[in-house]
Every structure is written in C-alpha cells, then in structure tokens.
Amino acid sequence: RRMVLLNKATEQYSYIKTCIPTTFSLMIPVVDLSKPDAKTLIVKACEEFGFFKVINHGVPMEAISQLESEAIKFFSMPLNEKEKAGAPNPFGYGSKIIGHNGDVGWVEYLLLKTNQEHNFSTYGNNPEKFRCALNNYMSSVRKMACEILELMAEGLKIQQKDVFSKLLMDKHSDSIFRVNHYPACPELAVKGENLIGFGEHTDPQIISLLRSNNTSGLQISLRDGSWISVPPDHKSFFINVGDSLQVMTNGRFRSVRHRVLANGIKARLSMIYFGGPPLSEKVAPLPSLMKGKESLYKEFTWFEYKNSTYGSRLADNRLGHFERI
Numbered sequence: 131r132r133m134v135l136l137n138k139a140t141e142q143y144s145y146i147k148t149c150i151p152t153t154f155s156l157m158i159p160v161v162d163l164s165k166p167d168a169k170t171l172i173v174k175a176c177e178e179f180g181f182f183k184v185i186n187h188g189v190p191m192e193a194i195s196q197l198e199s200e201a202i203k204f205f206s207m208p209l210n211e212k213e214k215a216g217a218p219n220p221f222g223y224g225s226k227i228i229g230h231n232g233d234v235g236w237v238e239y240l241l242l243k244t245n246q247e248h249n250f251s252t253y254g255n256n257p258e259k260f261r262c263a264l265n266n267y268m269s270s271v272r273k274m275a276c277e278i279l280e281l282m283a284e285g286l287k288i289q290q291k292d293v294f295s296k297l298l299m300d301k302h303s304d305s306i307f308r309v310n311h312y313p314a315c316p317e318l319a320v321k322g323e324n325l326i327g328f329g330e331h332t333d334p335q336i337i338s339l340l341r342s343n344n345t346s347g348l349q350i351s352l353r354d355g356s357w358i359s360v361p362p363d364h365k366s367f368f369i370n371v372g373d374s375l376q377v378m379t380n381g382r383f384r385s386v387r388h389r390v391l392a393n394g395i396k397a398r399l400s401m402i403y404f405g406g407p408p409l410s411e412k413v414a415p416l417p418s419l420m421k422g423k424e425s426l427y428k429e430f431t432w433f434e435y436k437n438s439t440y441g442s443r444l445a446d447n448r449l450g451h452f453e454r455i
C-alpha cells in the first residue's frame with residue numbers, strides 16, 4: 131500500500147537509470163582565489179569543463195549560514211504558507227514545475243531578481259531577517275563573481291579587465307538568484323533508481339555561482355557526453371560558464387551541461403547566483419578573442435536570448451538556434 135502511494139507521488143517525474151552508488155569525480159578543477167595562478171587555472175577549467183570549484187572565495191561563512199538557515203525555515207513551512215510568496219512567473223515560489231513548458235523535477239524553489247525590491251512581507255515568519263540575509267549574501271557573491279570575471283579577462287589577455295564584470299555591476303544587470311530545495315526521496319534507495327531533481331540544461335547567463343549544503347546530487351556532463359558526480363562541499367563555491375560567456379569568448383569557454391539527482395537520504399539545499407547582462411546588451415564575441423576569425427554566432431541581445439530561453443524546454447540546446455552555419 132505504501133509503495134503504491136509513493137509510486138503515485140513520483141510517477142510523473144523522469145527516472146533515469148544510472149549506476150548506484152554514483153562514483154564521485156576527482157577530476158573537477160579547484161581554484162584557490164588567493165593564489166597567483168588562479169587566472170591561468172580558471173581559463174583552463176573554462177575551456178575544458180566550463181566548470182570549476184573555488185576555495186578562499188572571500189564570502190563570509192556567516193553570510194552563508196544565515197541565508198541557509200532562513201531558507202531552511204522557509205521551506206519547512208506548510209505549502210499554503212510558502213505559496214503566499216507568489217507563483218514563480220517569473221519570481222516567487224515554485225514547486226515541481228520548472229519554467230513554462232512542461233518540465234518537472236523533484237524540487238521546490240524560490241526565484242528572485244537581484245536588483246529589484248521584492249515584497250518580502252510574504253516570505254516566512256521573519257521577512258526582514260530573510261531580506262537582510264539575502265541582500266548580504268548576494269552582494270558578497272556578486273563581489274566574488276566580479277573578481278572571477280576579472281581574472282578571466284586577465285587570463286584571456288584582454289586589455290579591459292572589466293569587460294565581463296561591468297555587466298554584472300551595471301544597475302540594469304539582469305541577474306537572478308535562486309534557492310533550490312530537493313527533499314530526500316527515501317523510496318529511491320528501495321527502487322534502486324535515480325530521480326531527476328533538476329533536469330539537464332546549460333545556464334543562459336554569463337556566469338553562475340552555486341553553493342550547496344553537504345548533500346550530493348549535482349552532476350556535470352563532459353565533452354564526450356558522460357556524466358560525472360560533483361562531490362558536495364558546503365564550504366566552497368562551484369562556478370558554471372553560461373551560454374552568454376560561451377558566445378562572448380566565441381566558443382573558447384564552454385557552457386556546461388549539468389543536472390541534479392534527488393537524494394534518497396538527505397535533503398539538498400542549493401543557492402545560485404546567475405550573473406546576467408542588462409537586457410539591452412549585445413551578446414557577441416569580444417573582438418580581441420576573434421583573432422581575425424568570424425563570429426560563430428548570429429548577433430543578438432540578452433533580451434532576445436532570454437525570450438527564446440523562456441520559450442524552450444530545459445534540455446534544449448538554446449545556443450544552437452543562434453549559431454552561424
């Protein structure tokens with residue numbers, strides 16, 4: 131009887147059969163931001179994986195744990211309380227449904243704009259505390275994002291150090307913040323299958339900075355299409371190259387395909403800062419990186435790319451549409 135109920139609860143999600151337990155990869159690049167070789171390692175990691183882990187990131191553990199505890203409090207409220215935050219169209223609380231085109235996952239989440247005041251009065255029991263924790267965390271993570279983007283510019287030998295970072299610093303920067311909660315799903319262990327928490331995709335923005343608790347689940351796809359599990363590390367940040375950065379580097383950096391599998395034993399909580407350009411910004415290869423070569427991409431603004439993104443399915447190859455043949 132119990133199994134039947136549980137099956138009902140998860141049948142609408144896509145199961146994928148992979149080997150359990152997943153093997154953790156030891157090949158994920160680690161960049162120590164306090165070391166002089168950081169810029170070289172970042173460029174190498176962005177070319178090979180579009181993904182790396184950052185230590186000595188400068189975000190105070192205090193800011194991280196404060197936001198984490200506010201998020202845990204929020205997600206532990208009854209559904210009707212959480213729904214008071216409003217539906218995620220595009221900013222608010224969402225459960226199971228991702229985007230507007232039929233994607234679902236074993237996840238609930240909060241989506242927010244980073245440079246716009248939200249009506250926080252509906253966020254949990256102490257909205258002011260939540261708002262402070264969020265603002266504090268976001269400004270610290272944006273600072274790290276800019277440091278990393280400046281190291282990238284240096285590593286790519288671009289004269290203008292702030293070519294990328296200025297887009298995140300712009301007051302019209304279209305950056306997003308997301309908190310994902312993947313509840314533990316105990317029947318998975320019984321069935322010996324995996325359940326998709328967040329389906330495979332690439333991030334459309336420039337750069338994404340992810341921090342999670344110590345629960346596994348994140349996987350990245352390698353160039354050969356194989357998936358590797360990222361060992362969780364609650365003290366570090368994981369950085370993704372987004373589609374826009376792939377375009378700005380004319381394909382030299384790769385936006386990484388990634389996904390999250392639900393965990394049978396522990397809940398996973400992740401918070402991600404998606405650094406995006408202003409809507410009116412042209413997303414195009416930097417002239418100094420073309421070296422006489424043609425752009426691999428058609429011209430588009432972030433507004434145009436974002437529009438096409440929101441009309442797509444999670445797993446779609448969104449850049450394909452903008453490639454020059």
Ligand code: GA4
Nearest residue numbers: 228229230233306333334439440442443444
């Ligand atoms: C993936 C990256 C970010 O989480 C996000 C996601 C967005 C959403 O959840 O609303 C999208 C997804 C993301 C790409 C394709 C579309 C839009 C869900 C979806 C099916 C906030 C973003 O910017 O793009």
